[in-house]
Amino acid sequence: xxxxxxxxxxxxxxxxxxxxxxxxxxxxxxxxxxxxxxxxxxxxxxxxxxxxxxxxxxxxxxxxxxxxxxxxxxxxxxxxxxxxxxxxxxxxxxxxxxxxxxxxxxxxxxxxxx
Amino acid sequence: xxxxxxxxxxxxxxxxxxxxxxxxxxxxxxxxxxxxxxxxxxxxxxxxxxxxxxxxxxxxxxxxxxxxxxxxxxxxxxxxxxxxxxxxxxxxxxxxxxxxxxxxxxxxxxxx
Numbered sequence: 001x002x003x004x005x006x007x008x009x010x011x012x013x014x015x016x017x018x019x020x021x022x023x024x025x026x027x028x029x030x031x032x033x034x035x036x037x038x039x040x041x042x043x044x045x046x047x048x049x050x051x052x053x054x055x056x057x058x059x060x061x062x063x064x065x066x067x068x069x070x071x072x073x074x075x076x077x078x079x080x081x082x083x084x085x086x087x088x089x090x091x092x093x094x095x096x097x098x099x100x101x102x103x104x105x106x107x108x109x110x111x112x113x114x
Numbered sequence: 115x116x117x118x119x120x121x122x123x124x125x126x127x128x129x130x131x132x133x134x135x136x137x138x139x140x141x142x143x144x145x146x147x148x149x150x151x152x153x154x155x156x157x158x159x160x161x162x163x164x165x166x167x168x169x170x171x172x173x174x175x176x177x178x179x180x181x182x183x184x185x186x187x188x189x190x191x192x193x194x195x196x197x198x199x200x201x202x203x204x205x206x207x208x209x210x211x212x213x214x215x216x217x218x219x220x221x222x223x224x225x226x
Contacts, residue, residue, distance in 0.1 A: 033213060042120075042202060043157070043216040050212060058213060090156060099206035100145050102159035103214060 002027050006091050006106035013085075013113050019078045021109045023091035030096055032074035033103065036060060037088040046089075049074055078111065086113045118205055120217035128225050133190040135220035137203035144206055146179055146186045147214065152199040160188075160201075193224045 004025045013019050025032065031050050035043040045058030049068040063082025068074055074093075078085045088110050092103040117140045127133055137146065145164045149157040161170055163179035163186060170177045176189045186203055200221045204214040 031212065035216070040221075042218040043204075045207070045213050045215070048213045056213075059215075099212045100162065100164070102147065102162065103149075103157070103204075105156040105158070108156050 004091060004093055004104055004106035006089075006109050008109060009107065011109060011111045013111065015113055016080045018080060019085070019111060021076045021078070021089055021091075021111070023074045023076065023106060024072055025074075025091075025093045025104075025106075026072060027093055027095070027104060028071070029093035029104070030071070031094045032068070033092045033094070034058075034064075034066065034074070034076045035090045035092065037090060037108075043090060046076065085111055087111060118203060118215050118217040120203060120220050122220055123218065124221045124223070126223040126225065127193050129195060130192050133193050133197070133222055135188050135201050135203075135222075137186045137188075137217050139184045139205055142183045144183075146183075146203055146205045148177060148186075148188055149202045149204060149216075150199050151202065151219070155199075157202060190222075193222070195224050195226050197222060198224050 007022045033048040034046040037043050044060050046064050047066040049055035055066050055068050065077045088108050090108045091106045094101050094103050119138045121136050147162045148160040151157045161177050166183050167181045168179040174191045178187045200219040202216050202219045204216045207215045
């Protein structure tokens with residue numbers, strides 16, 4: 001089945017540790033995105049990538065890093081510099097590089113920092 | 115930067131009542147999209163509107179895009195318990211940045 005796979009679904013980490021969230025898609029989509037969602041809030045854009053080996057900062061990129069070495073994969077690292085990392089992280093992809101077309105979301109990764 | 119505001123934040127209705135959520139952008143949008151997120155789930159695409167004044171229907175859901183392309187609405191007729199969730203509007207962000215800015219969402223609760 002085509003889709004987006006995020007892992008892990010739940011993750012607990014101690015403060016000060018870096019964490020990498022995986023996002024893989026087999027939809028052959030060009031663009032991929034990372035959003036953060038806090039309880040009762042909307043989605044805020046962290047990073048996005050339109051093509052392999054290229055990515056751009058979103059609205060809340062501080063304390064996060066990404067890579068796009070393969071079309072299918074867009075991992076997100078939550079670094080120790082992120083002040084409040086506990087949140088629900090959503091990866092999405094979209095066909096093409098324009099500003100239209102639906103986003104397909106993964107099921108999300110829920111990160112809790114203790 | 116561009117902001118997308120949604121009202122109300124929360125609405126509780128009796129099953130069978132109608133529901134409307136409104137979305138307003140600080141800038142003109144080339145298109146607007148609507149998503150639904152069930153409790154504990156991930157957002158799922160509902161529709162995209164592109165033309166000024168466009169109206170689209172999906173069964174009991176009616177979507178509108180304003181004439182100035184800065185506002186939009188989602189209206190649900192005769193709500194059902196399956197309509198429970200949070201509804202988000204989203205539009206393309208600043209020129210040159212091909213990513214969506216999401217509104218804060220409207221959470222709908224339907225009392226059976």
